[in-house]
Amino acid sequence: MFTNEYFPMLIQLVFALGFVVLVLVVTHLIGPSRKTENKLDSFECGIESKGNARLPFSIKYFLTAILFVLFDVEVIFFYPWATNFKELGLYGFTSMGIFVALFLLGFLYLRKKQAFKWE
Amino acid sequence: MYTLVLLSLLGFLVLFLGAFDQKKLLLPVALTGLAAAFVLNAMDWGTDITWFGMMNYDNYAVSFTGLIIFILFMLFMLATWHFRKEDSNIADIYALMLFSATGAMLMTSFTSLVMLFIGIEILSIPLYILAGSRRLNLSSNEASLKYFLMGAFSSGVLLFGITLVFGVCNSFDLNVISDYVNNTESTPLIFNAGVMMILIGFAFKIGAVPFHFWSPDVYQGAPTMITAFMATVVKTAAIASFYRLFDTCFSGIDGVWYQIVWVISVVTILLGNISAVMQNEAKRMLAWSGVANAGYLLIPIMALNETSASAIFYYSAAYSVASITVFAVIMALSGVKNELPVDNFKGLAKNNPLLTTALVISMFSLAGIPPLAGFFGKYMVFFSAFNSNLIVAVLFAIAGSLIGVYYYLRPVVYAFNSEGQSPDKIQANVAFNLVIFSGIFLSLFLAIFQDFFNGLPG
Numbered sequence: 001m002f003t004n005e006y007f008p009m010l011i012q013l014v015f016a017l018g019f020v021v022l023v024l025v026v027t028h029l030i031g032p033s034r035k036t037e038n039k040l041d042s043f044e045c046g047i048e049s050k051g052n053a054r055l056p057f058s059i060k061y062f063l064t065a066i067l068f069v070l071f072d073v074e075v076i077f078f079y080p081w082a083t084n085f086k087e088l089g090l091y092g093f094t095s096m097g098i099f100v101a102l103f104l105l106g107f108l109y110l111r112k113k114q115a116f117k118w119e
Numbered sequence: 120m121y122t123l124v125l126l127s128l129l130g131f132l133v134l135f136l137g138a139f140d141q142k143k144l145l146l147p148v149a150l151t152g153l154a155a156a157f158v159l160n161a162m163d164w165g166t167d168i169t170w171f172g173m174m175n176y177d178n179y180a181v182s183f184t185g186l187i188i189f190i191l192f193m194l195f196m197l198a199t200w201h202f203r204k205e206d207s208n209i210a211d212i213y214a215l216m217l218f219s220a221t222g223a224m225l226m227t228s229f230t231s232l233v234m235l236f237i238g239i240e241i242l243s244i245p246l247y248i249l250a251g252s253r254r255l256n257l258s259s260n261e262a263s264l265k266y267f268l269m270g271a272f273s274s275g276v277l278l279f280g281i282t283l284v285f286g287v288c289n290s291f292d293l294n295v296i297s298d299y300v301n302n303t304e305s306t307p308l309i310f311n312a313g314v315m316m317i318l319i320g321f322a323f324k325i326g327a328v329p330f331h332f333w334s335p336d337v338y339q340g341a342p343t344m345i346t347a348f349m350a351t352v353v354k355t356a357a358i359a360s361f362y363r364l365f366d367t368c369f370s371g372i373d374g375v376w377y378q379i380v381w382v383i384s385v386v387t388i389l390l391g392n393i394s395a396v397m398q399n400e401a402k403r404m405l406a407w408s409g410v411a412n413a414g415y416l417l418i419p420i421m422a423l424n425e426t427s428a429s430a431i432f433y434y435s436a437a438y439s440v441a442s443i444t445v446f447a448v449i450m451a452l453s454g455v456k457n458e459l460p461v462d463n464f465k466g467l468a469k470n471n472p473l474l475t476t477a478l479v480i481s482m483f484s485l486a487g488i489p490p491l492a493g494f495f496g497k498y499m500v501f502f503s504a505f506n507s508n509l510i511v512a513v514l515f516a517i518a519g520s521l522i523g524v525y526y527y528l529r530p531v532v533y534a535f536n537s538e539g540q541s542p543d544k545i546q547a548n549v550a551f552n553l554v555i556f557s558g559i560f561l562s563l564f565l566a567i568f569q570d571f572f573n574g575l576p577g
């Protein structure tokens with residue numbers, strides 16, 4: 001077992017897990033703690049919290065979040081392309097053009113489906 | 120390849136026709152596009168071109184793609200009447216079905232494990248949405264969520280398997296993997312584990328025991344059109360890719376997976392048929408029948424000889440045609456509802472002779488009664504099994520078929536039962552009746568073209 005080439009990785013795994021557990025336990029034990037009702041309450045911008053946090057809220061927020069993720073991912077793909085712009089040349093440009101065109105089509109579809117209408 | 124491009128562009132076109140409120144153009148455009156795709160695909164016959172080292176359009180891929188496009192064409196013809204009352208989002212449903220079919224095409228033509236995985240995902244992700252496309256129906260939502268959770272999990276297992284195989288072979292390419300398998304005395308355990316995981320992923324997609332639990336709930340809850348799509352296109356694509364991968368890559372180590380597939384196949388046939396006997400809901404019964412048929416389709420994969428490919432092709436064609444016809448009858452009878460108890464077939468023969476004929480012929484074909492297409496499908500499957508000395512598996516499969524006769528013929532018996540109220544005459548449009556007619560015709564005469572089919576998958 002000790003001669004296996006993966007043995008160092010096992011050591012690292014044990015060490016990583018052990019470190020996390022150790023830090024959590026030790027800080028919990030040695031840190032000063034004074035528990036009051038106010039301190040244990042969930043923090044809500046300094047205002048006294050009321051009601052349950054799990055309220056139903058408008059689907060529009062989800063829609064916006066999902067759309068943000070989509071376009072964010074599109075932007076992320078621009079970074080590696082921009083750094084390799086010269087090497088990739090025309091091939092990279094056309095590939096990226098098709099990619100962006102597909103995204104614009106999706107954008108147009110969303111607009112037509114009135115995903116951006118708030119009321 | 121051009122078929123693939125055409126089909127995905129067609130999906131976009133349909134999507135935008137819907138977004139720009141051109142509902143009247145939807146189906147004409149989709150049907151024309153599919154016909155063009157069919158012709159374009161047929162032109163690829165015998166060319167055997169490899170694209171980007173990822174896809175190879177050999178005759179096997181071309182014939183299965185042709186079958187998939189043909190089935191999709193029939194389904195869209197049914198849609199002209201079935202979706203007449205739905206107004207919103209209908210274009211999205213068509214577009215998603217087209218996108219899903221492009222995934223099915225990738226699954227028939229891949230030469231790289233990456234392409235296989237992408238194909239399965241492109242096939243599955245639209246299906247999760249389609250299964251829940253009847254948004255206000257609770258069982259449709261349940262179907263969608265169950266299918267999504269189980270599907271995502273099985274995709275994970277499949278991907279893990281692909282990773283292990285890649286880890287050993289250092290390549291996703293099927294030829295490299297098959298070279299490795301053929302030139303290695305005994306493959307390492309980690310490779311065999313990878314093969315097993317890929318096997319599990321496929322068993323889930325075709326709905327084989329013990330990975331079939333999703334299928335009755337999903338088939339029952341999903342809209343009938345989507346159930347028909349899953350029972351035909353998805354099953355055909357999954358079994359085609361299953362055979363393609365195991366025939367090209369893992370035939371050299373069949374000692375590793377042979378017994379497992381044997382057990383899966385026999386248990387699937389028996390459990391599928393016995394469970395179907397106990398169902399009182401038509402779509403649920405067909406779901407179990409689909410499970411049983413997945414078992415029959417696994418037999419040629421075990422047999423793995425030169426008759427296997429054409430047996431799988433012919434069997435899926437016969438099964439798909441008969442299934443679509445039965446689902447068409449269910450669509451006609453259930454109307455706006457999503458479910459149809461088997462009792463509702465009672466008295467069908469009185470006012471609807473055409474639908475009854477279609478029901479009788481396709482149920483007989485599914486039960487495997489000669490001289491219909493389903494019988495010759497089973498014959499070819501058993502023939503390929505005999506060539507590889509799989510006598511015991513064939514005996515189990517025949518026992519399963521005998522059980523199958525009972526539940527396939529129950530709706531037929533009900534249809535001629537004149538007690539109580541019989542359903543009124545159902546007026547469908549021309550396209551719907553055309554599908555019914557061609558379903559009857561193909562179930563009756565598919566066997567005549569058997570020589571043609573024998574040569575197809577190459």
